[in-house]
Each structure stands twice: as C-alpha cells, then as structure tokens.
Amino acid sequence: MTEKKIKVLVAKPGLDGHDRGAKVVARALRDAGMEVIYTGLRQTPEMIAEAALQEDVDVVGLSILSGAHMALTPRLMDLLKKNGQSNVQVFIGGIIPDEDVQRLKEMGVRGVYGPGASTEDIIRDVKMSVAG
Amino acid sequence: MTSFQAILEGDRLALSRLLTQVENDAPESRAALIELFPHTGRAHLIGVTGAPGTGKSSLVNQLALHYRKAKDKRVAVIAVDPTSPFSGGAVLGDRVRMRDLAGDPGVFIRSMATRGSLGGLAQSTANVARVFDAAGFDIVVIETVGAGQSEVDIARLAHTTLVVEAPGLGDDIQAIKAGILEIADILVVNKADRPGVEATEKALKSMLELAHPARRVFRHHGIEMETPLYQVESRHPLWIPPIQRTISIDGGGVPELVEAIERHASYLAQSGDRALRERARLEAELEGLIREELVERFRREISAARYEKVLEQILQRELSPGEAVKLLLNGRFK
Ligand SMILES: Nc1nc2c(ncn2[C@@H]2O[C@H](COP(=O)(O)OP(=O)(O)OP(=O)(O)O)[C@@H](O)[C@H]2O)c(=O)[nH]1
Numbered sequence: 308m309t310e311k312k313i314k315v316l317v318a319k320p321g322l323d324g325h326d327r328g329a330k331v332v333a334r335a336l337r338d339a340g341m342e343v344i345y346t347g348l349r350q351t352p353e354m355i356a357e358a359a360l361q362e363d364v365d366v367v368g369l370s371i372l373s374g375a376h377m378a379l380t381p382r383l384m385d386l387l388k389k390n391g392q393s394n395v396q397v398f399i400g401g402i403i404p405d406e407d408v409q410r411l412k413e414m415g416v417r418g419v420y421g422p423g424a425s426t427e428d429i430i431r432d433v434k435m436s437v438a439g
Numbered sequence: 440m441t442s443f444q445a446i447l448e449g450d451r452l453a454l455s456r457l458l459t460q461v462e463n464d465a466p467e468s469r470a471a472l473i474e475l476f477p478h479t480g481r482a483h484l485i486g487v488t489g490a491p492g493t494g495k496s497s498l499v500n501q502l503a504l505h506y507r508k509a510k511d512k513r514v515a516v517i518a519v520d521p522t523s524p525f526s527g528g529a530v531l532g533d534r535v536r537m538r539d540l541a542g543d544p545g546v547f548i549r550s551m552a553t554r555g556s557l558g559g560l561a562q563s564t565a566n567v568a569r570v571f572d573a574a575g576f577d578i579v580v581i582e583t584v585g586a587g588q589s590e591v592d593i594a595r596l597a598h599t600t601l602v603v604e605a606p607g608l609g610d611d612i613q614a615i616k617a618g619i620l621e622i623a624d625i626l627v628v629n630k631a632d633r634p635g636v637e638a639t640e641k642a643l644k645s646m647l648e649l650a651h652p653a654r655r656v657f658r659h660h661g662i663e664m665e666t667p668l669y670q671v672e673s674r675h676p677l678w679i680p681p682i683q684r685t686i687s688i689d690g691g692g693v694p695e696l697v698e699a700i701e702r703h704a705s706y707l708a709q710s711g712d713r714a715l716r717e718r719a720r721l722e723a724e725l726e727g728l729i730r731e732e733l734v735e736r737f738r739r740e741i742s743a744a745r746y747e748k749v750l751e752q753i754l755q756r757e758l759s760p761g762e763a764v765k766l767l768l769n770g771r772f773k
C-alpha cells in the first residue's frame with residue numbers, strides 16, 4: 308500500500324487580480340511532499356467546494372486579498388458541510404483584520420495567515436491539522 | 440450499502456473516496472474493484488498527450504463541453520501530472536483551464552500525481568479509469584504530459600490517443616518527436632489561431648507520408664501491382680491518423696475533432712482492433728498480477744536469513760544464480 312499523501316486544494320476566490328502568494332504557498336506545500344491541486348483565479352465558493360469534493364482533499368487553502376473573506380468563507384463552510392466534507396480543514400491567507408480572525412475561527416477555519424507568515428509555519432499547521 | 444452501490448446511485452462523495460482508495464491501493468479498494476469489474480468495458484477512453492503548454496487542458500475543457508452539449512455524454516477527466524522526485528509532492532494545475540466545466544453534475548474531474556511510477560501515468564490510473572467506467576461515465580479523458588515512456592503508457596490504456604502539437608515550438612520534422620506516429624490515432628494542431636499552423640501541419644503531413652506511403656507496390660503471381668492505400672488490408676482499411684486543427688480558447692475545430700474520434704471508435708469496433716487491444720491489455724494486467732502474487736508468496740515462504748545465506752553462496756561462487764533459484768523454490772512453484 309502506498310503511503311497516504313496529504314492533498315490540498317489551493318484556490319483564489321474573489322475578484323482581485325494576482326495569485327503570486329497562492330502559487331508560493333502551493334509550491335512550498337509541494338516541496339513538503341504534499342499533492343497540491345491548484346485551481347486558479349476567481350473561484351466562487353461553489354467551484355471550490357465542487358473541486359474539493361471531486362479531488363477528495365484533506366485541506367483547502369484560500370488566498371483572499373479582496374477583503375471579501377467574511378462573505379466567501381461562511382458560504383464555503385456551508386457547502387463543505389452539505390457535501391459531507393466537514394472533515395476538510397480550511398486555511399486562509401491574506402490581509403485579514405484581527406477582529407475577523409476570531410470570527411473566522413469560530414466558523415471552523417483552522418488557521419489564518421497574514422502576508423508575513425512563514426511557509427514553515429503553514430506547513431507545520433497543515434500537517435498537524437491532518438494528523439488529528 | 441457498499442460504496443459501489445452508492446456510486447451507482449450517483450453519490451459523488453462515495454465515488455471520490457473510492458478513487459482515493461484506489462489511488463492509494465488501499466485494501467478496501469481491492470474488494471470494490473472486484474465488485475465493479477463486471478460493469479466495466481463500456482466507456483470510451485481518450486488519451487490526450489503532447490509537449491508542455493500545447494494546450495492539452497484547454498482542449499480537454501472544450502472536448503468535455505462538446506460531449507456534454509452536443510452528444511449528451513457523461514464525461515470524466517483524469518489529469519495526470521508528474522510527482523517531484525525530490526519531495527514526493529506535486530502541483531496539479533490542469534483544473535485551471537477547465538473552469539467552464541464547473542457546476543455540471545455530468546462531469547467529474549480528478550487530478551492525479553504520477554507518484555512512484557516512471558511513466559506518464561500513475562500505477563493506479565488504469566483502475567481509476569475503470570471506476571469511472573463502472574460509474575457510468577461514457578467518455579473518460581486522460582491528460583498526460585508527453586515525455587518519453589509516458590506516451591506509450593497512455594496509448595496502451597486509451598482507445599483513442601490524441602497527440603497535441605502547437606505552432607511555434609519548432610516546426611521542422613526533427614522538433615516533432617519521433618515515435619508519436621506510433622501512438623497517435625489523431626494528430627491535433629492546437630492554437631490554430633496562431634501564425635505558423637500551416638508549417639506545423641506540413642511537418643506532420645510529411646512525417647505521416649514517411650510512415651504511410653500513399654501507394655504500395657506488391658507482387659501478385661509475379662505481376663507487379665499497385666494499390667491505393669485504403670485497400671491494403673483486404674478486410675478493413677488501414678487507419679491513417681487524421682490531422683485536426685483546433686482552437687481551444689474558443690472551441691473552434693472541436694466538433695470536427697469529436698467526429699474524428701467517433702470515426703476512430705467505429706474503426707476500432709469494425710476492424711476488431713478494439714477487441715484485440717482489450718485482450719492485450721487485460722492479458723498484460725493478468726501477467727503482471729501473477730508475477731506480483733508469486734513474488735509475494737515467495738517472500739512469505741522464504742526467510743530473510745535463508746535468502747541472505749544463498750546470496751552469500753552466490754557471491755562466493757559456490758552457487759550460480761540459476762541453481763540458487765531452484766534451491767530456493769525447492770520445486771514449489773513449478
Ligand atoms: N492562442 C491560443 N492559446 C491557447 C490555445 N489553447 C490553449 N492556449 C493557451 O496555451 C496556454 C497553455 O494551455 P494549457 O491548456 O494549460 O496547456 P497544457 O498542454 O495543458 O499545459 P501542461 O499541462 O502544463 O503541459 C494557456 O495560456 C492557454 O490559454 C489556443 O487554441 N489558442
């Protein structure tokens with residue numbers, strides 16, 4: 308039997324233009340031995356949840372710079388639950404005000420990272436979240 | 440209810456989880472593969488290969504759209520990308536080009552990394568395709584980057600193999616990889632909106648002519664005769680890979696490509712080729728499994744210490760490897 312790989316979906320919801328940050332994280336996770344499905348720009352919560360379902364991922368990582376995190380995240384969490392994937396761990400990277408970080412965590416978001424976060428921290432947290 | 444029954448009833452999460460088990464070669468997947476095997480053999484498997492960046496994923500997106508809209512077929516896509524040999528991880532990015540397929544329950548896209556496999560497919564790709572087949576997908580499209588051995592793997596698995604070229608990659612014959620004609624059932628010149636399509640097409644045509652001379656001369660009762668190509672084989676004509684132009688950013692040429700795929704499918708059925716390929720494929724699988732099973736049994740029965748001792752004797756030239764095999768097997772696997 309092959310060793311179980313950690314599968315991560317990296318998505319860029321919202322309308323803001325570039326995905327440099329998301330790509331950096333995607334490559335860092337790959338270099339940590341994970342299988343990263345990269346879905347590109349302008350993903351709706353529906354598209355992200357559908358991809359998470361088809362790919363049977365352990366983790367979804369969102370890169371949100373547009374400030375739309377409070378609109379997009381609850382919708383995604385609902386869809387994941389509806390699809391029977393409440394086990395999927397959700398991480399968010401972006402510019403998120405402190406007061407929102409707490410609310411996102413209450414919604415079940417596992418980790419929130421600002422622009423200065425180190426990829427080592429992200430990798431460690433992702434691994435830990437999947438281990439249990 | 441077993442996972443397979445749930446899948447037949449359209450449970451996409453059950454399908455997705457079974458794909459993961461199959462990919463990991465998990466014990467549960469073995470039972471499921473046995474249960475679903477009688478339901479396989481119906482889907483048409485289309486392989487899509489070609490150099491990086493030629494537009495394979497964009498083409499798969501358009502193909503799937505056409506099969507959904509004009510043909511009412513259910514489409515599964517398996518997009519294979521290489522595993523990094525350094526980290527064992529992978530970035531699988533083909534979905535980026537397939538966003539038009541989002542929200543359609545008649546489509547299922549699954550990305551796969553090659554993992555330990557040396558070729559362009561993962562060890563489990565054939566079984567993943569089999570799960571989709573049993574789950575009722577009419578068309579299973581498998582995308583893989585063309586590099587060396589991988590093209591042979593995809594051609595062996597798929598019923599119809601598309602080799603995708605694009606203008607501007609160096610359009611002389613040398614630049615177009617030798618060997619693709621052996622695996623291509625259809626040659627696609629994608630990015631036909633770009634300058635240089637004619638040159639690419641011409642290069643492909645001259646390669647085809649080298650491989651399939653337009654007329655053949657043969658002797659019949661000492662008389663030299665010439666036949667047009669399409670009568671070379673008495674029972675059925677030869678399949679000459681057609682060259683199809685496509686524009687995958689807007690779908691141009693895709694209906695014609697799908698017609699060509701359908702012509703190839705009926706050629707396979709009428710010529711008996713489909714049955715022959717199927718037989719060769721299943722036989723190779725059976726042989727492989729027998730070999731694996733025998734080696735496993737051998738390892739179970741022979742202790743590591745005994746094995747080491749015999750190996751040492753071989754090193755000391757007390758035994759030849761051939762004698763050692765006889766000794767170790769002791770007449771067990773005759
Ligand atoms: N002009 C033009 N561009 C195209 C066409 N098809 C694809 N492209 C572009 O070519 C680039 C590569 O397309 P992909 O579909 O990702 O190519 P691919 O062969 O799947 O790439 P890999 O999976 O990385 O090997 C993208 O920028 C596409 O938008 C086409 O018909 N015309």
Ligand SMILES: [Mg+2]
Pocket residue numbers: 495496497532533582
């Ligand atoms: Mg691709």
